[in-house]
Amino acid sequence: MDLASISGAKVLMIGAGALGNEVAKDLVLSGFRKVTIVDMDHVVGSNLNRCLFFSREDARDKRMKAEVVAEGMLGLSAESRPNPIVGRIQDQPCRLFGDHNIVLGCLDNIEARIHANAHSYSAGRVYIDGGMEGFLGKVMVARPPKGACLQCGMNRTHAKVASLRFSCTGRDVVFHEPKLAAEITTTSIISAVMVREALKAVSGHPEMLLNNAFYYDGQRNSSEEMEIPLDSECPVHLCGRRATGKRKRFKST
Amino acid sequence: MSSTSGGFLPVRIKVKNAETGASVEMELEMENTIDEVIESAATFWSKDMGAYVLRKGKKVLRGGNSLKDAGLRADDVLELIPDPEGG
Numbered sequence: 038m039d040l041a042s043i044s045g046a047k048v049l050m051i052g053a054g055a056l057g058n059e060v061a062k063d064l065v066l067s068g069f070r071k072v073t074i075v076d077m078d079h080v081v082g083s084n085l086n087r088c089l090f091f092s093r094e095d096a097r098d099k100r101m102k103a104e105v106v107a108e109g110m111l112g113l114s115a116e117s118r119p120n121p122i123v124g125r126i127q128d129q130p131c132r133l134f135g136d137h138n139i140v141l142g143c144l145d146n147i148e149a150r151i152h153a154n155a156h157s158y159s160a161g162r163v164y165i166d167g168g169m170e171g172f173l174g175k176v177m178v179a180r181p182p183k184g185a186c187l188q189c190g191m192n193r194t195h196a197k198v199a200s201l202r203f204s205c206t207g208r209d210v211v212f213h214e215p216k217l218a219a220e221i222t223t224t225s226i227i228s229a230v231m232v233r234e235a236l237k238a239v240s241g242h243p244e245m246l247l248n249n250a251f252y253y254d255g256q257r258n259s260s261e262e263m264e265i266p267l268d269s270e271c272p273v274h275l276c277g278r279r280a281t282g283k284r285k286r287f288k289s290t
Numbered sequence: 291m292s293s294t295s296g297g298f299l300p301v302r303i304k305v306k307n308a309e310t311g312a313s314v315e316m317e318l319e320m321e322n323t324i325d326e327v328i329e330s331a332a333t334f335w336s337k338d339m340g341a342y343v344l345r346k347g348k349k350v351l352r353g354g355n356s357l358k359d360a361g362l363r364a365d366d367v368l369e370l371i372p373d374p375e376g377g
Contacts, residue, residue, distance in 0.1 A: 052377050054377050055376075055377065056377045057377070142377075143377045144377045145375070145376055145377040146375065147341065147375055150375070167377065168373070168374040168375045168376060168377065169374045169376045169377065170340075170372055170374035170375065170376050173372055173374045174374055175373065175374050189352075190343065190350050190373075191341070191353070191373075192324065192325050192328060192341075192342075192343065192352070192353025192354070193325040193328070193329065193353055194325075194328055194329070194332070194340065194341045194342050194353075194373075195341045195373065197339070198339060198340055198341055198375075201339075219376055219377070249350075250350070252371070254308075261348065262348070263345060263348050263349070263350055264348055264349045264350065265350045266349065266350070266352060268352050268354075270354060
C-alpha cells in the first residue's frame with residue numbers, strides 16, 4: 038500500500054447511512070484524509086443501532102447525516118479533512134466526480150446508483166458500489182475505460198424499482214421498501230471490501246482489484262466473485278462511444 | 291411461455307431460488323429473454339418487489355438477451371438471486 042497516495046487521494050463518498058458510516062470509519066482508519074461526503078438525509082432514531090457516528094441527540098435535533106459523519110471522522114483522526122455536502126448527488130455539479138480520485142457509492146436506491154456509476158465512468162474514475170439486503174451484500178467495481186459498469190448488470194427488475202429507496206428505517210423517508218436493508222455484520226463486511234478495493238486502486242494496483250462483482254451471503258457463510266459481462270447496449274457505454282465518435286460494437290467478455 | 295407453434299421447440303431450464311433452495315423447471319423457447327425468465331420465476335415464488343439477477347455458474351446473465359444469445363441449452367441450471375440495493 039502506498040500511504041502517501043492514500044493520504045493525498047481525494048475520495049467522493051456518496052451516502053452516509055449504515056454503509057456510509059462504516060465506510061467512513063474504515064477510510065479514515067486506513068489513512069485516507071480528504072473525503073467528500075454527500076447525503077441528503079437527517080438522522081432518525083432507527084438509524085442508531087447500525088450507525089457508528091450517530092447519537093440520540095443527532096436524531097432528536099434532526100442533524101444532517103453528512104455533517105455528523107464528517108464530525109465523527111474528525112473525532113477518529115484530527116488529520117482527516119472531511120467535506121460534507123448536504124443534498125442529492127443528482128443535484129451536484131458533474132465536475133464533482135472528476136475532482137476526486139475515486140468514488141464510493143453507499144447508496145440506498147438504484148436511481149442514484151445509476152447516476153453515480155455513469156458520472157464516474159464518464160470522468161474516468163473507479164466506482165466502487167456497495168449494496169446490502171439483510172444478510173446479503175454485494176460490491177461492484179467499475180473500472181473505466183475498460184470493462185463492465187454497474188448498469189451493465191441491471192435488467193428490467195432494476196428499472197421497475199429504480200426510484201424506490203431501500204430504507205433501513207421505514208420511517209421519515211419519502212419512499213421506502215420495508216425491507217431489512219442494513220444488518221450491521223453484513224455492513225461491516227461489505228464496507229471492508231469496498232475500502233480495501235479503494236486502497237488497491239489508489240495505491241496503483243488495478244490488477245489486484247475485484248473483477249466485476251463480489252457477492253456475500255451471510256446465511257450460508259459464502260462469498261464469491263461473479264462476472265458481469267459488458268453490455269454493448271448499456272447507456273453508459275453507448276454514450277461513451279458517441280462522445281468519442283467510435284462506432285465499433287463492444288464485445289461481451 | 292411454452293409453445294410449440296411457429297416451429298420453436300421448447301426447452302426445459304431449471305431455475306433455483308437462491309434464498310430458499312427451491313427450484314422450478316420452466317419450459318421456454320430460445321427466443322424468450324432472460325428478463326422474462328427472471329420475472330416469471332419471481333412471480334412464481336411471489337417474490338417481493340425488488341431487483342433480481344439470474345446467473346449461470348459465475349456469470350450474471352444480461353436481461354435483454356434471449357436464451358439463445360445467452361448460450362443456454364436444455365437442462366441448464368440457473369439461479370435467481372436478489373441484487374441487494376440497500377445502503
